[in-house]
Amino acid sequence: MEDKRKHLEFIQANIARLSNTSFLLKGWSVTVVAGLFALGASERKASIPALAIVLTIIFWVLDAFFLWRERLYRALYDEVRQKRDAEIDFSLDASGYSDRCKWYSAPCSITLWPFYAFVLATVIIFMSTLK
Numbered sequence: 001m002e003d004k005r006k007h008l009e010f011i012q013a014n015i016a017r018l019s020n021t022s023f024l025l026k027g028w029s030v031t032v033v034a035g036l037f038a039l040g041a042s043e044r045k046a047s048i049p050a051l052a053i054v055l056t057i058i059f060w061v062l063d064a065f066f067l068w069r070e071r072l073y074r075a076l077y078d079e080v081r082q083k084r085d086a087e088i089d090f091s092l093d094a095s096g097y098s099d100r101c102k103w104y105s106a107p108c109s110i111t112l113w114p115f116y117a118f119v120l121a122t123v124i125i126f127m128s129t130l131k
Contacts, residue, residue, distance in 0.1 A: 003088045004080070010092060011077045018070040022063050026115060029059035033119055037126055044130060052123045060116040064106040069094070071101040 033052045040048035072094035079097075080088070107113065 001085055003090075004083065004085050007080055007088050007090050008077060010090065011073055011080060014092065015070055015073045015077065018066050018073065022066045022070070025059055025063045025066070029056060029063075029116075029119060032059075033123060037123075040126070040130060049123055049127045049130065053120060056116060056119050056123060060107060060112065063112055063116075064109070065103075067109055067112060068101060068103045068106040071106070072097045075100055 032055055036049055036052040036055070040052075075097035076092070076094040
């Protein structure tokens with residue numbers, strides 16, 4: 001029983017790390033976009049905030065990647081949770097669950113698309129006020 005608990009703790013540590021990275025990416029995306037807004041407003045150029053669109057999409061893709069990896073580890077956690085104690089091998093390889101957790105579903109997640117859609121809409125509105 002102790003081996004199973006320790007294995008689940010290892011997997012949970014990976015899940016927590018991926019979740020924290022996702023949170024940090026959201027913070028950085030807002031910081032970068034706000035900085036580009038300030039620079040774009042002082043320069044009165046629409047090309048600077050246009051860079052915010054590209055960077056927001058890059059942050060969205062990165063965030064989706066980490067969410068997808070988190071989902072893979074959650075699937076691994078669920079499988080290890082159901083194993084008998086004798087079957088515990090301490091493997092942290094979650095790549096075998098990509099058939100259950102598709103990468104293309106992550107960007108459309110309810111935790112990602114509203115946030116990044118709002119940031120993109122804000123950038124577009126800001127760009128329209130500069131013209």
